[in-house]
Amino acid sequence: MSVVYKDAGMNLSDNSAKSGYETLNAIMQEAPAMSFRCRDIGMDCSFEAHGSTAPELMRKFIDHAESAHTMQVLSADVILNVNKAIIRTRFNEGRE
Ligand SMILES: [Zn+2]
Numbered sequence: 001m002s003v004v005y006k007d008a009g010m011n012l013s014d015n016s017a018k019s020g021y022e023t024l025n026a027i028m029q030e031a032p033a034m035s036f037r038c039r040d041i042g043m044d045c046s047f048e049a050h051g052s053t054a055p056e057l058m059r060k061f062i063d064h065a066e067s068a069h070t071m072q073v074l075s076a077d078v079i080l081n082v083n084k085a086i087i088r089t090r091f092n093e094g095r096e
Contacts, residue, residue: 036061040085041078043069054086 033052038045038061047068049060061082065071071078 036086041081
């Protein structure tokens with residue numbers, strides 16, 4: 001009788017632990033750690049970049065700025081503002 005009870009309890013916790021783990025895994029793999037929006041630096045533009053590192057976001061923004069805003073060279077001010085605007089999500093705080 002105690003075995004049946006134990007098995008039932010284990011099945012229940014196994015299921016919830018598994019789905020919880022898979023959900024967390026999906027978040028860690030798919031959710032971007034950082035994001036940047038053109039609006040964050042005062043641009044009237046809906047561009048939004050996601051990435052796991054600041055340099056990755058900066059690169060995406062530069063590619064976008066060259067084509068969409070014809071900014072071939074970014075000024076130090078723009079780069080500084082982009083860096084400030086890059087936001088870490090709470091999920092990834094303290095991972096590094
Ligand atoms: Zn833009």
